[in-house]
Amino acid sequence: MVQVLNPEEMFSALEAELQRTIKSIRDQDSESLEEMLTYHMGWEGEAFGTEAGGKRLRPYFVLLTSAACGGDWKRALPAAASVELLHNFSLIHDDIQDQSSLRRGRPTVWKKWGIAQAINAGDTMFTLAQFSLLDLHKYFASDVVIQALRILQKASIQLTKGQYLDISYENVDELSLDAYWPMVSGKTAALLAACTQIGALTALVDETIQGKYHRFGYLLGLAFQVRDDFLGIWGDAALTGKSNESDLLSRKKSLPVLFALEKNAEFAKYWRTGTFSSKDIPILIENLESEGAYQYTTRKVEELTLEALGILEEVQPQGSAGIALTELAKKLLKRQG
């Protein structure tokens, strides 16, 4: 069955599914707990709205993949909600771990309710992610639900391993380029791979096709993260929503930096001099560029995206959802924010 794609219908059905899931914890004793979750999701509190909630990119991949594999995306909604809840659990905890005060221009959960409650709000969101996935049982046999759970839980373990590496790297002065990939595989690619695999699973395609969709999501996840690192240095602050000095000022071990450190030339020497202020940034960027980091990073995004698109072509995604999936992958390659 090839459906005509209506992204607006998808997004509003997704929001309804997310809200239904979070509302399931409601009782008279835990109103503020629910408030922490609805605030974080962007539905309530100061400056609420679509901007505050983020792009819902991961669930969109679930729904598009389901439809592109000939499935009924409405039956994939519990899985779509699940991956978005899992992503947001990780954001709530990430903000505590990074001591970030702002997310999408709004105070983070821990800034508003304190660290203790924010840890617990993240834990609740994590539980709801698992809970939501069980709702697939409305539409699918138990075996399919268990397969979906297995995919999500593998991704969750990868996510926590990636997070572990990311936190560990903060205390290391220099890293090899090789150390980058296991970290972003876990932090970003594993969940996107789970999204596209679960999407394919909900269309009940065979395991080989599911595996290809997993690989497609995985490569796209890597490309997404590398593009993020690129924008962190060469992006337009007006479009990315954050200063393009902050990654260098905070000495973030992003891909361009690790590439240039391995060159062990001017950039590496400058990097080793210690902490930076704004006046160092143009020099650092010039060194990165002259040593090939700009080109390397750009090429990596292209290579990864092209490899992902090649795999997508093999599995012949169907109809308007198939076209949308291809377009979305290309758009991520060129995104400015």
Place this chain on the structure above:
Amino acid sequence: MVQVLNPEEMFSALEAELQRTIKSIRDQDSESLEEMLTYHMGWEGEAFGTEAGGKRLRPYFVLLTSAACGGDWKRALPAAASVELLHNFSLIHDDIQDQSSLRRGRPTVWKKWGIAQAINAGDTMFTLAQFSLLDLHKYFASDVVIQALRILQKASIQLTKGQYLDISYENVDELSLDAYWPMVSGKTAALLAACTQIGALTALVDETIQGKYHRFGYLLGLAFQVRDDFLGIWGDAALTGKSNESDLLSRKKSLPVLFALEKNAEFAKYWRTGTFSSKDIPILIENLESEGAYQYTTRKVEELTLEALGILEEVQPQGSAGIALTELAKKLLKRQG
């Protein structure tokens, strides 16, 4: 099939199952993450050993219930490991939330590895709890696994709600006695109820019997927590492992305190005078006793335990596991530490 009970065999099979689950995350990049988990479980690091790991009470209830319902407890091992991992996830996060430096006489995970890594270690433990439960699929049909997941996830949500209340109560000067029960229902009783229910499920008894075992675990969980509150004031520090002044010094809203606050007599007046030092403790305890808090708390433990035992009798637990289950419930009523 009625099995002869060998608790030592149960405990060593459980440890093996727990270790197998945690080892599943092992790879060359995340050795220290695994170390945080094995340290917390009491298997490695300073002062490791049985003491360091805790009593493994929750999984023991899973295994005993399974056997007492005529099941093969070995098939319940993945569920037993799962509840213990879930419990330990909550302890790792709880220690951060309470800023506790010591657990079972050893530095807590956050004290050793910092808050950021400890949050993530807890998240990993939580994921492994979910993962472990899926291993029931080795022995049971998909439907049974999904039922077990649903039970565990409901308990997880109750757990986070209880934790939310507990953290909220810290900032409230006075609470009604009514506020106590939803908090301990979530924090303690919900998981013990899930343990006995899942144990019964793995013996494939019908839902009515499962429901009774759920209720049995729930009541016992409440009794366990009330006994804990009792020991926090009238316990022997040498047996409980913590000073019996600390609950009053930290102004913990335990059941005896909430009971006496509702009396609104001498204890309540003294309580409202502000922070305490060691010299206030005998006066506070004397007031608690003269206003009936000792008796009330003791009676509550007895009532709850008797109600639990009454339900257990109804379902006629079998064989030596059945006897052990009854004995364990009675032992918890009288425990000194």
